[in-house]
Amino acid sequence: MPATAxxxxxxxxxxxxxxxxxxxxxxxxxxxxxxxxxxxKKIIDAGCGxxxxxxxxxxxxxxxxxxxxxxxxxxxARRHFAGRFQKxxxxxxxLRRSSVDGIWSSAVLMHFSxxxxxxxxxxxxxxxxxxxxxGLIVPKKTRRRRRARQLRLPAYDPARLxxxxxxxxxxxxxxxxxxxxxxxxxxxxxxxxx
Numbered sequence: 560m561p562a563t564a565x566x567x568x569x570x571x572x573x574x575x576x577x578x579x580x581x582x583x584x585x586x587x588x589x590x591x592x593x594x595x596x597x598x599x600k601k602i603i604d605a606g607c608g609x610x611x612x613x614x615x616x617x618x619x620x621x622x623x624x625x626x627x628x629x630x631x632x633x634x635x636a637r638r639h640f641a642g643r644f645q646k647x648x649x650x651x652x653x654l655r656r657s658s659v660d661g662i663w664s665s666a667v668l669m670h671f672s673x674x675x676x677x678x679x680x681x682x683x684x685x686x687x688x689x690x691x692x693x694g695l696i697v698p699k700k701t702r703r704r705r706r707a708r709q710l711r712l713p714a715y716d717p718a719r720l721x722x723x724x725x726x727x728x729x730x731x732x733x734x735x736x737x738x739x740x741x742x743x744x745x746x747x748x749x750x751x752x753x
Contacts, residue, residue, distance in 0.1 A: 573670075586665065586696065589746050592733065593694035596748060603686070606648055606667030608635025616663070617642035625661060649679050654686045662687060663714070664746075665696040680727035684711035685752040693729060695720075699736055699743040715745055728753035 591610060594602075600621050604613040607625030609632050616623040618641055626647040627633055636644045649667070661682050668676055683693055700714035721731045729749035737744050 586612075586746070587615065589694070589696070589735075590663070592660065593663060593692060594619065594621065595749060596692045596732070596750070597661045598688060598690045598692075601659045602661040602663060603654070603659050604642075605652075605662055605664040605683070606670075607636065607644065609630050610640040610642060610644060612663060612665060613642040613644065614640035649682075650675060652682060652686075656685050656687045657691075659686050659691065660688055661692045661694065663694045665694075666698075668695060669697055676723065677727065680723060680729070684728045684751055684753075689751060691749075691751045692732075693724075693749045693751070695745075695747045695749070697745050697747070699745040714743075717745060717747075720745065720747060724749045 613625030647676040650690040733748040
């Protein structure tokens with residue numbers, strides 16, 4: 560397992576229930592926007608964490624599978640939420656080609672290097688049906704300097720992310736900048752076009 564994956568898994572496996580509960584955000588308006596564009600009901604919640612988004616989508620009638628590689632997060636999800644959950648690594652994920660209508664990924668892509676992001680986006684493109692929708696939430700690049708003690712995660716310039724998506728065979732159909740938990744975020748919906 561790559562060092563990055565070990566670090567991420569260790570971070571999430573060491574979170575306790577109170578951290579999982581307090582850190583949970585379900586961006587209902589953004590999830591609803593995502594689902595309105597879907598060509599069908601089959602969704603992958605890629606990097607589902609404790610399962611809040613998978614639960615929300617399942618309760619709205621979607622066939623949603625939450626995947627994550629943190630055993631602790633998945634155990635929490637299975638105990639507390641509706642939906643199906645499986646332990647999977649995004650870098651080695653295997654699904655049938657053109658088998659899902661949507662892939663939702665909130666605050667996940669940022670954990671991977673640029674080259675691994677490209678690999679993940681290309682695999683998500685393969686898994687989506689023609690016209691399928693990719694929903695992403697990633698940290699937005701800002702000019703603000705961070706304090707030295709804060710966890711430093713990659714931030715995304717909207718134009719750079721749009722270029723990454725285009726190179727992987729997607730067309731960005733919606734972009735929104737928003738603030739949450741004292742951070743700037745970028746919400747993007749992209750359609751599989753190739």
